[in-house]
Amino acid sequence: MTAAIATSGLVKTFGSTRALDRLDLTVDTGEVHGFLGPNGAGKSTTIRVLLGLLRADSGRVEVLGGDPWHDAVAMHRRMAYVPGDVELWPNLTGGEAIDLLGRLRGGLNKARRAELIERLDLDPTKKGRTYSKGNRQKVAIVAALASDAELLLLDEPTAGLDPLMEVVFQDVINQVKAQGRTVLLSSHILAQVEELADKVSIIRHGEIVQSGTLAEMRHLTRTTIEADTSRPVTGLELMPGVHDLEAADGRVRFAVDGDHLNDAVQALSHFDIRSMTSHPPTLEELMLRHYGEELAAAGNGNGEER
Amino acid sequence: MTATAVREPTRTPTRRSPGNVLAGTGTLIRFILRRDRIKLPAWLLGISLLLFQLATAVSGLTETEEGREDLARFMEGEVSAIMGPGYGRDSISAEVYVAGVYGLFFFVLAALMSMQLVSRHTRVDEQNGRAELVRSTVVGRYAQLTAVLIVAVAANVLLGLMVGGTMTANGFDGGDGLLFGASVGAVGLVFAGITALTVQVTEYARTATGIAGAALGGAWAVRAVGDMIDDYGSPLSWFSPLAWSNQTRSYVDGRWWPLLLSIGLAAAATAAGYALSNRRDVGAGLVASRAGAPVAASWLRSPLAAAFRLQRASLIGWTAALAVFAFMFGAVADQLTDPDGMSENRIDMFGGSVDTLVDGYLGVITLFTAALAGIMAIQGVQAVRQEETKGRAEPVLATATSRWTWLGSYLTVIAIGLVGLLLVAGFASGIGAAASVGDSSYVWEMTSAHLAQVPGVLVLLGTAALLFGVLPRAIGLAWAVVGGSLFVGMFGTLMDIPGWLRNIMPTEYTGQPPLDSIAWQAMVILLVIAAGLAAAGLAAFRRRDLETK
Numbered sequence: 001m002t003a004a005i006a007t008s009g010l011v012k013t014f015g016s017t018r019a020l021d022r023l024d025l026t027v028d029t030g031e032v033h034g035f036l037g038p039n040g041a042g043k044s045t046t047i048r049v050l051l052g053l054l055r056a057d058s059g060r061v062e063v064l065g066g067d068p069w070h071d072a073v074a075m076h077r078r079m080a081y082v083p084g085d086v087e088l089w090p091n092l093t094g095g096e097a098i099d100l101l102g103r104l105r106g107g108l109n110k111a112r113r114a115e116l117i118e119r120l121d122l123d124p125t126k127k128g129r130t131y132s133k134g135n136r137q138k139v140a141i142v143a144a145l146a147s148d149a150e151l152l153l154l155d156e157p158t159a160g161l162d163p164l165m166e167v168v169f170q171d172v173i174n175q176v177k178a179q180g181r182t183v184l185l186s187s188h189i190l191a192q193v194e195e196l197a198d199k200v201s202i203i204r205h206g207e208i209v210q211s212g213t214l215a216e217m218r219h220l221t222r223t224t225i226e227a228d229t230s231r232p233v234t235g236l237e238l239m240p241g242v243h244d245l246e247a248a249d250g251r252v253r254f255a256v257d258g259d260h261l262n263d264a265v266q267a268l269s270h271f272d273i274r275s276m277t278s279h280p281p282t283l284e285e286l287m288l289r290h291y292g293e294e295l296a297a298a299g300n301g302n303g304e305e306r
Numbered sequence: 307m308t309a310t311a312v313r314e315p316t317r318t319p320t321r322r323s324p325g326n327v328l329a330g331t332g333t334l335i336r337f338i339l340r341r342d343r344i345k346l347p348a349w350l351l352g353i354s355l356l357l358f359q360l361a362t363a364v365s366g367l368t369e370t371e372e373g374r375e376d377l378a379r380f381m382e383g384e385v386s387a388i389m390g391p392g393y394g395r396d397s398i399s400a401e402v403y404v405a406g407v408y409g410l411f412f413f414v415l416a417a418l419m420s421m422q423l424v425s426r427h428t429r430v431d432e433q434n435g436r437a438e439l440v441r442s443t444v445v446g447r448y449a450q451l452t453a454v455l456i457v458a459v460a461a462n463v464l465l466g467l468m469v470g471g472t473m474t475a476n477g478f479d480g481g482d483g484l485l486f487g488a489s490v491g492a493v494g495l496v497f498a499g500i501t502a503l504t505v506q507v508t509e510y511a512r513t514a515t516g517i518a519g520a521a522l523g524g525a526w527a528v529r530a531v532g533d534m535i536d537d538y539g540s541p542l543s544w545f546s547p548l549a550w551s552n553q554t555r556s557y558v559d560g561r562w563w564p565l566l567l568s569i570g571l572a573a574a575a576t577a578a579g580y581a582l583s584n585r586r587d588v589g590a591g592l593v594a595s596r597a598g599a600p601v602a603a604s605w606l607r608s609p610l611a612a613a614f615r616l617q618r619a620s621l622i623g624w625t626a627a628l629a630v631f632a633f634m635f636g637a638v639a640d641q642l643t644d645p646d647g648m649s650e651n652r653i654d655m656f657g658g659s660v661d662t663l664v665d666g667y668l669g670v671i672t673l674f675t676a677a678l679a680g681i682m683a684i685q686g687v688q689a690v691r692q693e694e695t696k697g698r699a700e701p702v703l704a705t706a707t708s709r710w711t712w713l714g715s716y717l718t719v720i721a722i723g724l725v726g727l728l729l730v731a732g733f734a735s736g737i738g739a740a741a742s743v744g745d746s747s748y749v750w751e752m753t754s755a756h757l758a759q760v761p762g763v764l765v766l767l768g769t770a771a772l773l774f775g776v777l778p779r780a781i782g783l784a785w786a787v788v789g790g791s792l793f794v795g796m797f798g799t800l801m802d803i804p805g806w807l808r809n810i811m812p813t814e815y816t817g818q819p820p821l822d823s824i825a826w827q828a829m830v831i832l833l834v835i836a837a838g839l840a841a842a843g844l845a846a847f848r849r850r851d852l853e854t855k
Contacts (some may be wrong), residue, residue: 055849085697096601
């Protein structure tokens with residue numbers, strides 16, 4: 001499989017801020033790639049470098065086999081972009097903005113445009129200044145997805161959409177995926193990425209700290225086990241890879257590293273398991289492993305990216 | 307019919323006290339003062355300081371008889387009617403000149419201050435959803451409008467006192483100073499009232515202030531034309547609220563009663579505003595915003611078409627406004643056919659020879675129009691800059707549109723717009739001049755004279771484009787060039803402008819046709835310079851990062 005996006009050692013600084021710090025990101029053709037990270041981690045900056053709107057200070061960028069800074073126009077014919085914070089022209093209607101952006105890219109599929117407007121429940125006759133944030137977002141989504149672009153760069157595309165529209169959006173992205181197109185989806189909404197993404201990259205302080213399929217990443221992390229046993233559990237906390245064990249009144253709860261899951265469950269079975277639940281690490285937990293200290297400091301991690 | 311014994315539920319008499327609809331006004335006044343604690347004092351102090359500066363400068367100029375003659379020529383004839391009706395031109399003094407000629411600036415500033423103040427605390431708040439938040443608390447229906455109008459009245463009274471005080475501090479008569487101050491404040495009150503009305507009508511603050519601004523422009527035009535018709539104003543003048551403030555004749559033979567008209571109009575407009583505010587929902591306008599086209603017109607498919615679509619309204623507005631001005635300036639050209647009683651200085655200003663006075667005057671007017679066209683060019687580039695900083699350029703540049711094409715399209719549209727504007731304005735002034743002087747050759751002469759200014763204005767456009775590419779944050783520097791051209795064009799003969807300053811103004815090289823012959827060589831050189839500046843700006847923009855939000 002060829003790579004739709006390949007960067008290595010990407011560095012971008014703004015004054016004294018190092019927004020991207022040797023970023024290595026690879027997105028294979030035909031995959032939906034989740035791009036996760038908190039505010040200011042460098043997600044939007046990465047996407048703008050991939051679009052050739054910003055020039056990297058150093059490092060290599062290849063998008064669809066070309067250099068986005070030098071061949072911006074040729075690349076852009078094959079790419080579509082949804083910005084994280086959509087601004088529209090106050091005196092152009094949403095429909096006009098969709099057509100203008102689509103035509104400037106080299107044409108858009110009218111049937112798909114109509115279908116998307118219908119499904120996203122967008123009124124294309126309203127002027128740009130009258131749209132709410134969610135509706136501006138819909139305009140950008142329709143403009144991008146009604147194209148035949150092979151690569152979609154979506155920067156938090158559903159920020160401001162209601163849950164119903166979120167479901168529609170997921171469905172649309174699944175269609176795009178079925179057509180074999182490539183999607184880079186940056187998001188805070190972990191459930192959405194979990195639902196859609198084949199692979200995930202986690203960015204922190206301008207570098208990718210982890211990248212892989214969800215299965216691979218889960219393997220690297222801990223599974224949480226809760227069980228009721230007939231006999232009190234003893235000695236399990238001494239086993240390698242077992243963490244945070246709490247036991248009381250015949251109930252036990254612990255986390256276990258992927259490598260030691262089998263040993264731990266075998267050991268547990270000696271205490272006569274009456275019921276057991278296990279859940280794989282959620283992306284929240286994957287993120288927390290990398291961002292624990294920042295999330296604790298910030299109090300919440302769901303603010304908007306600026 | 308069955309008689310039922312059900313009694314009417316006893317209603318507690320709900321006599322609404324008028325206090326209900328005004329509940330919270332006091333708190334809102336304090337809130338407005340808190341929000342505007344910088345803006346409002348800045349306006350008041352800024353206006354007073356400007357007045358002080360001007361009054362001091364004019365006082366210096368009137369020390370000699372020669373200086374007074376210099377000033378007097380700005381108060382003579384139809385051209386001076388642009389500024390005011392010309393009271394006191396027979397015995398000119400510094401205070402007469404300040405009130406009679408510069409007074410217009412202060413009327414306009416008071417109007418702008420009041421328009422922005424009222425719109426900021428009514429429609430802007432509604433548009434951003436803040437008014438809703440406030441109205442959901444214990445705040446009466448009329449409280450927001452009442453609060454801002456009370457602040458507006460207080461601000462204009464204070465402005466009047468400060469203007470009067472400034473004039474008195476300059477050593478001018480105190481009583482007339484107060485009258486002049488009241489005249490300035492009265493214009494502010496009128497436009498506060500008009501804005502209180504217009505913000506009820508439209509859903510968007512920009513449209514509301516736009517309508518009020520158009521009313522201000524209209525008031526100026528009516529007064530200017532009215533004052534041109536007759537010395538000291540004609541009946542037409544009296545249809546303009548600006549005229550009422552001029553007609554107080556401060557420092558000549560002051561009278562207060564014209565200001566009653568101002569107060570009457572302010573009160574009537576305010577009352578209409580209150581009446582309309584009662585007939586609409588919070589956030590809505592009386593005129594619902596219309597639905598637009600669900601699909602884009604088929605011609606809207608290239609960066610050039612997009613640039614044209616986004617600049618269209620501004621191009622049409624500028625062209626129409628300058629065509630009207632140019633026609634008016636042209637139509638008074640016959641006043642200069644007779645040099646009798648004209649001062650030497652004034653003849654100098656218009657070319658120095660009594661035989662070519664009309665051509666000299668038309669040349670000055672052409673240069674003036676060209677400098678105004680320069681303002682349009684720079685505003686156009688600033689609009690492009692806004693596309694970038696507001697984040698609207700980003701999705702466009704993420705399509706198959708190169709940086710060159712994007713910026714180049716805008717520059718092309720503005721450049722063609724400039725040619726069209728000067729063509730139309732030249733033709734309009736030519737028609738006016740031809741009709742008033744009775745010589746049809748002016749139609750062609752004025753059209754070509756205006757077109758001869760195109761290269762100079764394009765250099766301004768090129769300068770703005772270069773700044774956009776190299777130092778986008780400093781794009782405002784281009785204003786210095788256009789301001790300089792305007793200043794040199796207007797006051798070049800009145801003040802000693804250093805040669806080097808004149809030499810860097812592009813409009814200096816195209817001469818002043820129709821008085822001078824068209825400088826073909828200079829035009830070509832300026833065109834090359836303009837193209838070079840624009841190309842450098844484009845190249846620099848291609849190399850820099852796009853500024854994103």
